[in-house]
Amino acid sequence: MPNFSRRQGRRQSPIWTLLSSWRAVFGTLSGDYRRTIRSWDVRVSPLSFLKKERGRLVDELEDYINLIVQQALLKQFISKDDYEDIVYERGPRKQVRKLLDIIDCLGDENAALFCSLFIQVKSIKPKKQTAKESVKDYLLLIQKHKDVLRRRNDCLKSYNCRHGEKFYLSDYFVNLLLVQGHYSLEIKKNELLTFGQQRIHLQNKKEEKLDIKLHQLFDKFTERRTPKKILVSGVAGIGKTVFVQKILYDFSNSVAYGNFDFFINFTFRDLNCIKKAVTFREIILKKHGHLSQILDDIFRNSEKLLIILDGFDEFKFYSQLDFDQYIVDPDEETELAQLVGSLIKGELLPEATTVITSRPTVINHIPVDCIERFVVITGFSVTEIEDYFQKFYENGEVGSEIFDFVRQNHFLFTLCYIPAFCWIVCSVLKGNSTLHIDQPKTMTDIYCHYLVVLLKHHTRQEAAANETAINTVLALGHLAYQSLLQHETLFSEQDMETICHSPSDIVYSFLDKTCVQELEYTENILSFTHFTIQEFFAALYYAYEVSVAVDIMENEVQSQLDTSPGYLDLFQRFLSGLLSDRNQNILRKHLKLDGSKKPELYISWLIDSIIEHCENGCYVFNLLHCLFEQQRDCLAERITPAVLRLNLSDNVFSPMDFDVLTYFLNLVNMDIDELDLTATHVNAQHLKQLQPYLRRCRSLWVGENNLDKETVRVVCSLLGHTDCQIENLGLGWTQLEDEDFLELYNVLKCNQTLKQLWVEGNNISYNAIEKFSDIVLFNTTLQRVVLLGNRLGAENMKEFTAKPYKNVIVAHFDERFGKDFWQGWWEWILQRCKICSNEKIVSFLTKVWLGLCHGQNTSWMRTWYIEVDKLLQTRIKFCSATNIRKRMESLQKMFQTKH
Known part of the structure; x- marks a missing residue:
C-alpha cells in the first residue's frame, strides 16, 4: 500500500473536495454560520468539528430540520428507521440533536456529506409569509384542532350498546349543577393566604356560593382577575368526565369559550401509562400530534391555551407531588409527578388556564393556594333527572312513566342525582321487567341487578353459558381486587391471563379498551368502564373467595397500601351489600352463585366496629353506610354502645347520606351524647329532617357550615323545644352575624338546658356581644359563651376586662x-x-393558632403546645403526602417556638 503523507491523503479524500465546493454558497450564509465554518480547521475531522460546534448547529439548523431530514432520506444518507427516530422527537431542537447523534455513528466521510447537505439547505432562503398569510394559517390550524376535538367528543360513551349504535352528546347531555366554592376548601384557602398574620377573620364578608353554568366556568365574578387554576370536584359518578367532554365539544363547535384558541386535555388514566421522564411537549404530541407544527406558537401565546387534567384521584403519583420542585420549560425532561405539579403550581406556562377534576378524597394533595376557583359538581336536579329518563328511553311518555315510578321510591330517586347511578338505574329498570326481581333499595342492589341484567342478555339461561359467565365474573373480580390493592385503574392485556379464555362479549361489557401507540409497538390498555364498577367487582371477588392472599379489610394491610381517606369507602359498602341476605338470594337465584361463607363473620366485625367508633367518637360515617346496605333492622338490637357519639364531620353530605343517618338514628333508640356535623354542608332542610333526633343530643357540633338565617332559625327552634336536651352547642366558623347571634340570645332566655355555646371565628361585633351579656339575668344554666376570634378590637378587650360579665362571655x-x-x-x-385526617389537622390548628390563640404563651399553654408538637410529630412521620407533610411541618415550627 502506498505510503501517503497526511496532507496528500486529505487532498485525495471526498472531504477535501466537498470543502472546496462550499465556497460557492458560503456568501449566502449568516454571519454566525460563516464564523462557524471558518472555525473548522481542515486538520480536524468532520466528526470532531460537529461535536465541537454542536450547540451552535442546533441554533442554526432548528428552522431547517424538516427539509434536511427529508433530503437526507431522499438521498439515502439515512435509513427509514433513522428518519422515524428523528421525526418522533418532540420539537425541532431535539430533532437536530437526534440527527447529530445518528451522524456521529456514520463515520467521517458521511459526516462530511451531511455537512455539505446542511450548507445546501441553509443556503435556500425560505419564502417569507405575509402577516395576513400567517394569521390565515394559524386560524386554519385552530379549526383543524377543533375538528379533531369534535370527532373525539361527538358521542357519549355508552356501554353495552349494539355495534354501530351511537349516542350523540348533543342528544343525551343533561346539564349538571355546578356550585362555585367548596366551603371547607374556601376556609382553608383563606387561612393559608393569611398564614403568619397575628389575627385572622374568616368571615369578614360572606362568600357567595354561586350556581354557575358551564359556559361561565372561566368568567370573572368577584375575583381580581380571571381565574387561571380551577379545581372541579365531585363524588364518583357525578359526571366529571362527561363535564370535560361537554366543554371540549362546545369549544370544538365554537358555541362557547371563544377567548381560547386551543384546548389540550389529558386523563390521568392515560398519563399513568408514562413510565419514564418526559417533556410537556412530548405528552402533548403523543395525544395531539396534529399540533406539532404550531406548538411553539401555542406556548408563546399560552394565555389562549386551556389545559384539562381529568381524574386527579386516579393519578398514580398524586401523593408524590412536591410543589417546591418544578420546571418552567416545556422542553425540559422530568418525571411525570414534577411535570404535573409544575402545571398545577403555575410555574410551567403560568399564563395558561388549567382545569383539574377530581374526587374529593384526594384534593388535599393540591395546595389550596394554587387554586383560584373551586367548583363542585352537585349532579342532577329533579328536572334534569326527569329529562335524563326521557332521553334514555327515547320516548317521552315511557320516560315520564318510569320517572314517576322511581320518584315514589325515595332511595332510588335519591341515588339518581348521581348521573352514573342514574344511567345504571335506567339500565336495570329497562331490562328488569322479565326478571321478577324485587325493586332495589340500596346502591349494591342496583349494581347486582345491573350485573344480572347484563349477564342474562349474554347467557340466555343456558347452563353451560351460565357457568362460563360466573367464572368470567369472578375472574374479573380477581383482576379488580388486585388492581385495587395496587391503587391501579389500568392494566394491560398480559394482566388478563385469568380471563383470556372468557367470552369477549361478557368481558368487554365491563371493560374499556384504549389503544396506546408507543415508539416501537402498540399496546392495548384496559380499565373498568367506571371506577365504581371496579370497586363492585373487587367486593364481589372478596365476598366469594374463600381465602384471600392479601386481606384488604385488615388495618395493617390498609396502612401498607397507603390508601387515602375514603379510598375504600365504596368497596366496603359494596361488600356489605353483597353479603346481605337480599343480594345473596338474588345472586343465588339468577346466577346460580353459591352462597358466601363470610356474612356472619362480616356482620360481627361491622357491629363491633360501629360500637367501638361510637364509644370513642371516631369517624363512623362509612360504617353507617355499610349498615344501611345490609337492610336488616334487627341488627340494631346488637348495636349497644355504652355511650353514643357520632363523628360525621368533614364530609359534604348528599341527600343519600342524610337518609343513611336518619335510618341509623331511627333504629338505635338511645340518647346521643355527641353528634358532630362539622363541615358537612348542613342546611335548614337537613336539620329539619333530623330535628327529632337532634333534640336528644347532649352535644351538637355544626360548625364550619354556612348557616343562613333559615338554618339559624331551625337551631333556635331546637333550643326552644320543651324536649331539648342540648347542653353543648358548637356554631364556630358558620358566618354568624349580629342579627343571628341576637336571635340565639332571644331563644336562650327561655332555654334551661344549654351550658356552653361556642361561636368562635364568626363576624359578631362588640355591640351585639355587649347586648348578649345580660343573658345571665334570664338564664341560670348557661355557663360559657365562647366568642374568641370575632370582631373585637384592642379597645373592646379593655372594656371587657373592666366590666363584670359573671364569667359567662369568653371573648x-x-x-x-x-x-x-x-x-x-x-x-x-x-x-x-386525634380523630381528624392530616389535612383537617392543618386546617383546624391553623384556625386555633391564628384566630384564637394569637400565639399567646401563658404558663399552662406551654404544656398544650408540647402536646400538639408531639401529635404533629407522629402524624408527620407517617404522612406520605409531601404537600400535607410540609404544611404540618410549618405548623409544627410555630408551636415549637412557644415551648
Whole structure:
C-alpha cells in the first residue's frame, strides 16, 4: 500500500473536495454560520468539528430540520428507521440533536456529506409569509384542532350498546349543577393566604356560593382577575368526565369559550401509562400530534391555551407531588409527578388556564393556594333527572312513566342525582321487567341487578353459558381486587391471563379498551368502564373467595397500601351489600352463585366496629353506610354502645347520606351524647329532617357550615323545644352575624338546658356581644359563651376586662376563667385533632393558632403546645403526602417556638 503523507491523503479524500465546493454558497450564509465554518480547521475531522460546534448547529439548523431530514432520506444518507427516530422527537431542537447523534455513528466521510447537505439547505432562503398569510394559517390550524376535538367528543360513551349504535352528546347531555366554592376548601384557602398574620377573620364578608353554568366556568365574578387554576370536584359518578367532554365539544363547535384558541386535555388514566421522564411537549404530541407544527406558537401565546387534567384521584403519583420542585420549560425532561405539579403550581406556562377534576378524597394533595376557583359538581336536579329518563328511553311518555315510578321510591330517586347511578338505574329498570326481581333499595342492589341484567342478555339461561359467565365474573373480580390493592385503574392485556379464555362479549361489557401507540409497538390498555364498577367487582371477588392472599379489610394491610381517606369507602359498602341476605338470594337465584361463607363473620366485625367508633367518637360515617346496605333492622338490637357519639364531620353530605343517618338514628333508640356535623354542608332542610333526633343530643357540633338565617332559625327552634336536651352547642366558623347571634340570645332566655355555646371565628361585633351579656339575668344554666376570634378590637378587650360579665362571655384568653376551663377546652381540641385526617389537622390548628390563640404563651399553654408538637410529630412521620407533610411541618415550627 502506498505510503501517503497526511496532507496528500486529505487532498485525495471526498472531504477535501466537498470543502472546496462550499465556497460557492458560503456568501449566502449568516454571519454566525460563516464564523462557524471558518472555525473548522481542515486538520480536524468532520466528526470532531460537529461535536465541537454542536450547540451552535442546533441554533442554526432548528428552522431547517424538516427539509434536511427529508433530503437526507431522499438521498439515502439515512435509513427509514433513522428518519422515524428523528421525526418522533418532540420539537425541532431535539430533532437536530437526534440527527447529530445518528451522524456521529456514520463515520467521517458521511459526516462530511451531511455537512455539505446542511450548507445546501441553509443556503435556500425560505419564502417569507405575509402577516395576513400567517394569521390565515394559524386560524386554519385552530379549526383543524377543533375538528379533531369534535370527532373525539361527538358521542357519549355508552356501554353495552349494539355495534354501530351511537349516542350523540348533543342528544343525551343533561346539564349538571355546578356550585362555585367548596366551603371547607374556601376556609382553608383563606387561612393559608393569611398564614403568619397575628389575627385572622374568616368571615369578614360572606362568600357567595354561586350556581354557575358551564359556559361561565372561566368568567370573572368577584375575583381580581380571571381565574387561571380551577379545581372541579365531585363524588364518583357525578359526571366529571362527561363535564370535560361537554366543554371540549362546545369549544370544538365554537358555541362557547371563544377567548381560547386551543384546548389540550389529558386523563390521568392515560398519563399513568408514562413510565419514564418526559417533556410537556412530548405528552402533548403523543395525544395531539396534529399540533406539532404550531406548538411553539401555542406556548408563546399560552394565555389562549386551556389545559384539562381529568381524574386527579386516579393519578398514580398524586401523593408524590412536591410543589417546591418544578420546571418552567416545556422542553425540559422530568418525571411525570414534577411535570404535573409544575402545571398545577403555575410555574410551567403560568399564563395558561388549567382545569383539574377530581374526587374529593384526594384534593388535599393540591395546595389550596394554587387554586383560584373551586367548583363542585352537585349532579342532577329533579328536572334534569326527569329529562335524563326521557332521553334514555327515547320516548317521552315511557320516560315520564318510569320517572314517576322511581320518584315514589325515595332511595332510588335519591341515588339518581348521581348521573352514573342514574344511567345504571335506567339500565336495570329497562331490562328488569322479565326478571321478577324485587325493586332495589340500596346502591349494591342496583349494581347486582345491573350485573344480572347484563349477564342474562349474554347467557340466555343456558347452563353451560351460565357457568362460563360466573367464572368470567369472578375472574374479573380477581383482576379488580388486585388492581385495587395496587391503587391501579389500568392494566394491560398480559394482566388478563385469568380471563383470556372468557367470552369477549361478557368481558368487554365491563371493560374499556384504549389503544396506546408507543415508539416501537402498540399496546392495548384496559380499565373498568367506571371506577365504581371496579370497586363492585373487587367486593364481589372478596365476598366469594374463600381465602384471600392479601386481606384488604385488615388495618395493617390498609396502612401498607397507603390508601387515602375514603379510598375504600365504596368497596366496603359494596361488600356489605353483597353479603346481605337480599343480594345473596338474588345472586343465588339468577346466577346460580353459591352462597358466601363470610356474612356472619362480616356482620360481627361491622357491629363491633360501629360500637367501638361510637364509644370513642371516631369517624363512623362509612360504617353507617355499610349498615344501611345490609337492610336488616334487627341488627340494631346488637348495636349497644355504652355511650353514643357520632363523628360525621368533614364530609359534604348528599341527600343519600342524610337518609343513611336518619335510618341509623331511627333504629338505635338511645340518647346521643355527641353528634358532630362539622363541615358537612348542613342546611335548614337537613336539620329539619333530623330535628327529632337532634333534640336528644347532649352535644351538637355544626360548625364550619354556612348557616343562613333559615338554618339559624331551625337551631333556635331546637333550643326552644320543651324536649331539648342540648347542653353543648358548637356554631364556630358558620358566618354568624349580629342579627343571628341576637336571635340565639332571644331563644336562650327561655332555654334551661344549654351550658356552653361556642361561636368562635364568626363576624359578631362588640355591640351585639355587649347586648348578649345580660343573658345571665334570664338564664341560670348557661355557663360559657365562647366568642374568641370575632370582631373585637384592642379597645373592646379593655372594656371587657373592666366590666363584670359573671364569667359567662369568653371573648379572649382571660386568666379569670381558670385553668380548669381552658384545660377542658384544649382537651376538646386535642381530641378533635386525634380523630381528624392530616389535612383537617392543618386546617383546624391553623384556625386555633391564628384566630384564637394569637400565639399567646401563658404558663399552662406551654404544656398544650408540647402536646400538639408531639401529635404533629407522629402524624408527620407517617404522612406520605409531601404537600400535607410540609404544611404540618410549618405548623409544627410555630408551636415549637412557644415551648
